[in-house]
Amino acid sequence: MPRNAKRDQMVKEERRRQILQAATSVFYHKGLAAVKMSDVATEAGLSYGHVYNHFSSKQELLASIVLEGQEAYRRFLLQAIESPGDAVSKLQRIIDQLFIHSNTAKTYWIVLQAQASDILPEDVKGEIKARMLHNLDLFSRIIIQGQEEGRFAAGDAKEITTIVITLLHNSGLWEIRGLESPKQPILTYILKLVSL
Amino acid sequence: MPRNAKRDQMVKEERRRQILQAATSVFYHKGLAAVKMSDVATEAGLSYGHVYNHFSSKQELLASIVLEGQEAYRRFLLQAIESPGDAVSKLQRIIDQLFIHSNTAKTYWIVLQAQASDILPEDVKGEIKARMLHNLDLFSRIIIQGQEEGRFAAGDAKEITTIVITLLHNSGLWEIRGLESPKQPILTYILKLVSL
Amino acid sequence: MPRNAKRDQMVKEERRRQILQAATSVFYHKGLAAVKMSDVATEAGLSYGHVYNHFSSKQELLASIVLEGQEAYRRFLLQAIESPGDAVSKLQRIIDQLFIHSNTAKTYWIVLQAQASDILPEDVKGEIKARMLHNLDLFSRIIIQGQEEGRFAAGDAKEITTIVITLLHNSGLWEIRGLESPKQPILTYILKLVSL
Amino acid sequence: MPRNAKRDQMVKEERRRQILQAATSVFYHKGLAAVKMSDVATEAGLSYGHVYNHFSSKQELLASIVLEGQEAYRRFLLQAIESPGDAVSKLQRIIDQLFIHSNTAKTYWIVLQAQASDILPEDVKGEIKARMLHNLDLFSRIIIQGQEEGRFAAGDAKEITTIVITLLHNSGLWEIRGLESPKQPILTYILKLVSL
DNA sequence: TATGAATGAGAATTCATTCAT
DNA sequence: CATGAATGAATTCTCATTCAT
Numbered sequence: 001m002p003r004n005a006k007r008d009q010m011v012k013e014e015r016r017r018q019i020l021q022a023a024t025s026v027f028y029h030k031g032l033a034a035v036k037m038s039d040v041a042t043e044a045g046l047s048y049g050h051v052y053n054h055f056s057s058k059q060e061l062l063a064s065i066v067l068e069g070q071e072a073y074r075r076f077l078l079q080a081i082e083s084p085g086d087a088v089s090k091l092q093r094i095i096d097q098l099f100i101h102s103n104t105a106k107t108y109w110i111v112l113q114a115q116a117s118d119i120l121p122e123d124v125k126g127e128i129k130a131r132m133l134h135n136l137d138l139f140s141r142i143i144i145q146g147q148e149e150g151r152f153a154a155g156d157a158k159e160i161t162t163i164v165i166t167l168l169h170n171s172g173l174w175e176i177r178g179l180e181s182p183k184q185p186i187l188t189y190i191l192k193l194v195s196l
Numbered sequence: 197m198p199r200n201a202k203r204d205q206m207v208k209e210e211r212r213r214q215i216l217q218a219a220t221s222v223f224y225h226k227g228l229a230a231v232k233m234s235d236v237a238t239e240a241g242l243s244y245g246h247v248y249n250h251f252s253s254k255q256e257l258l259a260s261i262v263l264e265g266q267e268a269y270r271r272f273l274l275q276a277i278e279s280p281g282d283a284v285s286k287l288q289r290i291i292d293q294l295f296i297h298s299n300t301a302k303t304y305w306i307v308l309q310a311q312a313s314d315i316l317p318e319d320v321k322g323e324i325k326a327r328m329l330h331n332l333d334l335f336s337r338i339i340i341q342g343q344e345e346g347r348f349a350a351g352d353a354k355e356i357t358t359i360v361i362t363l364l365h366n367s368g369l370w371e372i373r374g375l376e377s378p379k380q381p382i383l384t385y386i387l388k389l390v391s392l
Numbered sequence: 393m394p395r396n397a398k399r400d401q402m403v404k405e406e407r408r409r410q411i412l413q414a415a416t417s418v419f420y421h422k423g424l425a426a427v428k429m430s431d432v433a434t435e436a437g438l439s440y441g442h443v444y445n446h447f448s449s450k451q452e453l454l455a456s457i458v459l460e461g462q463e464a465y466r467r468f469l470l471q472a473i474e475s476p477g478d479a480v481s482k483l484q485r486i487i488d489q490l491f492i493h494s495n496t497a498k499t500y501w502i503v504l505q506a507q508a509s510d511i512l513p514e515d516v517k518g519e520i521k522a523r524m525l526h527n528l529d530l531f532s533r534i535i536i537q538g539q540e541e542g543r544f545a546a547g548d549a550k551e552i553t554t555i556v557i558t559l560l561h562n563s564g565l566w567e568i569r570g571l572e573s574p575k576q577p578i579l580t581y582i583l584k585l586v587s588l
Numbered sequence: 589m590p591r592n593a594k595r596d597q598m599v600k601e602e603r604r605r606q607i608l609q610a611a612t613s614v615f616y617h618k619g620l621a622a623v624k625m626s627d628v629a630t631e632a633g634l635s636y637g638h639v640y641n642h643f644s645s646k647q648e649l650l651a652s653i654v655l656e657g658q659e660a661y662r663r664f665l666l667q668a669i670e671s672p673g674d675a676v677s678k679l680q681r682i683i684d685q686l687f688i689h690s691n692t693a694k695t696y697w698i699v700l701q702a703q704a705s706d707i708l709p710e711d712v713k714g715e716i717k718a719r720m721l722h723n724l725d726l727f728s729r730i731i732i733q734g735q736e737e738g739r740f741a742a743g744d745a746k747e748i749t750t751i752v753i754t755l756l757h758n759s760g761l762w763e764i765r766g767l768e769s770p771k772q773p774i775l776t777y778i779l780k781l782v783s784l
Numbered sequence: 785t786a787t788g789a790a791t792g793a794g795a796a797t798t799c800a801t802t803c804a805t
Numbered sequence: 806c807a808t809g810a811a812t813g814a815a816t817t818c819t820c821a822t823t824c825a826t
Contacts, residue, residue, distance in 0.1 A: 004826085008788080015789085031313035033228040037817065047791045052818065113309065116372045117227025129374050159378050162370065163363065163385055170362045176312050178325050182355050189359055192349075192389050233800060243808045245802085254800065423705025425621040429821060439787045441823085450821065505701065508764050509619035521766050551770050555777055558758045559751065566750065568704045570717050574747050581751055585780050592805085596809080603810085624795060635812045640797065 016054050019044045021103065024065050028106040029176070032062070032113045063124050066114050069107030070131040076104060077138040087146030088191070094142075095168065095187055108169040109176075136161055143194065152194040164190055212250050215240045217299070220261050224302040225372070228258070228309050259320050262310050265303030266327040272300065273334040283342030284387070290338075291364065291383055301368035332357055339390065348390040360386055408446050411436045413495070416457050420498040421568070424454070424505050455516050458506050461499030462523040468496065469530040479538030480583070486534075487560065487579055497564035528553055535586065544586040556582055604642050607632045609691065612653050616694040617764070620650070620701045651712050654702050657695030658719040664692060665726040675734030676779070682730075683756065683775055696757040697764075724749055731782065740782040752778055 022044035026035050037058055041048035055061040080094045098105050114120055115128060140161040146152030152160075171186045182189075218240035222231050233254055237244035251257040276290050294300055310316055311324060336357040342348030348356075367382050378385070414436035418427050429450055433440035447453040472486050490496055506512055507520060532553040538544030544552075563578050574581070610632035614623050625646055629636035643649040668682050686693050702708055703716060728749040734740030740748075759774045770777075 008826095012789080029312070031228065031309055031315075033309065034314035036815090048817090049792060049819085050790050053789070056818090058817070109312075112369070112373070113227055113229075115374070116225075116305070116369075118230035119227065132373070156379060159376075159380065162375060162378070166363065166366045167359065170366060173308075174358065177308070177328070178311070179358060180355075182359070183352060184355065189389060192391075193385060195388075232798090244800095245808055245810095246806080248801070249806070252801095421704075423620060423701060423707065425619070425701075426706035428819090440821095441787055441789095442785080444822070445785070448822095501704070504761075504765070505619055505621065507766070508617070508697075510622035511619075524765070548771060551768075551772065554762065554767060555755065555759075555770070559754065562754045562758060565700070565704075569700070569720070570703070571750060572747075574750070575744060576747065581781060584783075585777060587780075596805095600810080625797085626795080636796090637798085637813060638811050641810070644797090646796070 012054075015046075019046070019051055019054055019061075020065060020068065023061055024069070024103055024106050024110065027062070027065065027110050027113075032110070032117055032119055037061075059120060062110075062114060063120055065107065066111050066120075066128055067124075067131070069104065069111065070128065070135060072101075073104055073107065074131070074135055074138065076101065077135060081138060081141055086149055087142050087151060090142050090145070091164075091190060092187055095185075098168070098172075105169065105172040109173055136165065139165060146194060151196070153196045160194060163193060167193070208250075211242075215242070215247055215250055215257070216261060216264065219257055220265070220299055220302050220306065223258070223261065223306050223309075228306070228313055228315060233257075255316060258306075258310060259316060261303065262307050262316075262324055263320075263327070265300065265307065266324065266331060268297075269300055269303070270327070270331055270334065272297070273331060277334065277337055282345055283338050283347060286338050286341070287360075287386060288383055291381075291386075294364070294368075298368075301365060304365040305369060305372075332361065335361060342390060347392070349392045356390060359389060363389070404446075407438075411438070411443055411446055411453070412457060412460065415453055416461070416495055416498050416502065419454070419457065419502050419505075424502070424509055424511060429453075451512060454502075454506060455512055457499065458503050458512075458520055459516075459523070461496065461503065462520065462527060464493075465496055465499070466523070466527055466530065468493070469527060473530060473533055478541055479534050479543060482534050482537070483556075483582060484579055487577075487582075490560070490564075494564075497561060500561040501565060501568075528557065531557060538586060543588070545588045552586060555585060559585070600642075603634075607634070607639055607642055607649075608653060608656065611649055612657070612691055612694050612698065615650070615653065615698050615701075620698070620705055620707055625649075647708060650698075650702060651708055653695065654699050654708075654716055655712075655719070657692065657699065658716065658723060660689075661692055661695065662719070662723055662726065664689065665723060669726060669729055674737055675730050675739060678730050678733070679752075679778060680775055683773075686756070686760075693757065693760040697761060724753065727753060734782060739784070741784050748782060751781060755781070 019040065023035075023040045026039050026043050030039065035058075037051055038048045040061070041051050044051070051061070055064060076097065077094075080090050080097070083090065083093065085093070111128065111132065115125060115132075120128070136158060140157040143152060143157045143161050143164065147154060147157065167190055168186065171182055174181060215236065219231075219236045222235050222239050226235065233247055234244040236257070237247050240247070247257070251260060272293065273290075276286050276293070279286065279289065281289070307324065307328070311321060316324070332354060336353040339348060339353045339357050339360070343350060343353065363386060364382065367378060370377060411432065415427075415432045418431050418435050422431065429443055430440040432453070433443050436443070443453070447456060468489065469486075472482050472489070475482065475485065477485070503520065503524070507517060507524075512520070528550060532549040535544060535549045535553050535556070539546055539549065559582060560578065563574060566573060607628065611623075611628045614627050614631050618627065623646075625639055626636040628649070629639050632639070639649070643652060664685065665682075668678050668685070671678065671681065673681070699716065699720065703713060703720075708716070724746060728745040731740060731745045731749050731752065735742060735745065755778055756774065759770055762769060
């Protein structure tokens with residue numbers, strides 16, 4: 001009996017998401033170095049062979065995590081930028097959301113490693129870099145807005161953004177390193193950096 | 197003239213340093229994931245079998261890089277702390293030195309990955325963490341000094357130190373990611389963070 | 393009008409033939425090595441799971457192609473032998489028919505590979521060999537007839553037959569190898585071989 | 589202690605030949621379909637991992653067998669062509685040699701399968717075909733010589749050569765198929781084919 | 785029946801490590 | 806000590822086969 005094509009499609013999408021989710025978690029916690037496809041499968045609750053029905057290789061899986069993660073981050077930033085409010089409240093919203101969408105935070109670390117390692121081919125790494133710069137550019141609009149509002153210090157917006165992002169995402173990394181999370185909200189430190 | 201035995205000893209030490217240096221570079225640029233022992237040997241200009249005359253395994257090689265790197269960092273910090281001058285000038289000196297001893301910067305990234313990965317056994321990772329906390333503690337003395345001098349804002353010195361270090365070492369990472377180095381000296385940003 | 397059960401039966405037979413036909417083509421063109429069950433299914437225009445409703449395994453599918461192919465060849469030879477005419481006209485008829493029933497030519501190549509490979513179990517390979525020898529024997533009757541008619545040279549009929557068959561079927565193989573088909577009719581060459 | 593570089597080189601060449609030899613035998617007997625790298629290694633008396641020190645993949649191993657086999661065949665033909673004597677004696681010499689250099693005979697069957705299968709990439713298959721046509725061309729010089737000597741029938745030399753080669757090499761194949769080798773020398777049949 | 789998602793045995797391949805020279 | 810050939814455990818990846826829908 002033929003099955004319901006539409007439902008099949010949805011289940012398939014769901015499986016893909018499930019694997020991507022599991023893989024993100026595993027790559028984040030073990031580092032690109034140590035991840036086996038079977039780890040990913042186990043985390044996702046599937047057989048390892050099945051992962052290959054969705055991603056043709058480990059490399060493609062990693063590339064998908066990174067590129068789709070960057071895409072999600074882009075949408076995430078756009079939403080923050082387009083929401084009403086001043087630069088400070090936008091920063092606040094980004095930080096809050098980042099704690100909720102923990103995948104986005106995890107992806108930062110994975111992207112960092114992927115860019116530094118030889119695991120992905122050069123062309124994919126080029127694409128990743130391009131998207132990173134694009135997202136940096138998006139983020140910098142908030143800094144520029146703050147400067148225009150007279151709340152943030154003048155200076156190269158891209159450079160300031162780079163530092164803000166570094167701070168923002170690394171605080172998530174402290175956890176892996178066994179450091180305590182900051183007691184003061186990270187926004188406090190960021191504001192010190194950008195304020196007049 | 198020293199006896200052969202002594203000179204042999206020195207040659208051996210030199211070889212060891214040579215391998216460690218090569219390995220640090222390779223681990224930094226390719227990521228722990230992608231490094232083969234033969235890459236290390238090639239970079240060091242030695243046959244790969246030879247590496248095993250100095251390090252009994254890849255694991256030991258990595259552990260040596262990390263632990264000896266942390267030890268070097270410790271000495272480096274002690275020197276900075278014990279040198280004369282106020283906190284700001286000590287920070288300045290640390291930053292300057294860090295650009296010169298590029299290995300220290302590279303090691304930071306390797307430590308980060310090693311701690312996240314499964315490559316090293318738990319006990320070694322514990323040792324690494326202990327040394328990291330120890331070095332953090334050392335560094336925080338400079339922050340505390342700055343607070344006592346009335347130049348730095350009050351607050352949890354460890355936490356502030358963590359953020360300062362994060363910033364300091366990540367700026368070295370921008371290079372791998374294809375970002376430009378900051379045009380403004382990184383000290384400027386750090387001072388914004390810690391100042392009153 | 394036939395009952396559903398009967399029509400179902402016919403549909404099933406038709407499906408089986410369809411798969412066998414597709415499989416023959418795929419095995420011939422890709423080589424036993426490279427054929428996946430999904431290739432067969434795709435070629436037959438069916439889902440790959442469906443193939444298992446007709447053949448319980450790849451092995452059985454291959455065995456069916458070979459054994460049924462040999463059976464068809466046997467019937468084909470019998471018909472040629474029993475048809476009226478002298479040996480030469482029988483050979484002519486066989487050659488003509490062979491070009492029409494291209495499956496027979498393809499099967500020859502598949503049989504050749506199957507016998508050399510490990511894919512089929514020994515007992516099946518034994519059965520195949522027995523049928524091959526039986527068909528060789530049938531074919532040799534035509535050679536013997538020619539010898540009795542005084543048109544063909546004397547000599548071991550089986551051996552001559554082997555050579556004739558080799559020539560006959562290999563000419564079909566030239567196509568895969570990218571060689572042109574012979575301009576002179578292959579019969580010309582065969583007659584040279586067998587004639588006085 | 590450094591080893592003797594020259595001797596090392598020779599040993600390495602020898603190993604390569606050893607693997608190629610073993611692989612040829614295994615591919616010949618089992619068919620491309622069924623050969624595992626471990627079969628090759630076992631046949632060569634080496635560990636399977638070691639095969640990869642000489643051939644980076646199964647594909648490359650197969651390609652090497654075929655291309656080097658064709659190269660050997662080319663030299664073999666050149667020698668036969670350039671040797672003194674009439675066309676018939678050259679054919680005789682080729683046949684005799686073929687029984688001695690059994691690898692050359694085996695390679696024919698491997699080439700046949702490689703050309704028909706999808707195992708090798710198109711560009712390699714193209715190269716194989718080009719070499720096959722080149723060798724066919726070389727062989728045809730002997731046929732042409734025979735025609736010029738007035739011993740062989742006129743006709744398209746390439747086409748006649750194709751048929752002669754088919755006969756020549758297939759007789760080696762009878763063995764795998766479980767047929768007896770011809771009692772009459774194969775040259776007898778070939779001469780029938782080409783003679784006036 | 786028909787479909788293709790899911791499984792896992794098995795083959796290919798990699799690479800740390802050993803060891804004869 | 807120095808070298809790189811040789812080994813095989815560990816992984817990636819393929820694909821025949823099963824089975825829920």
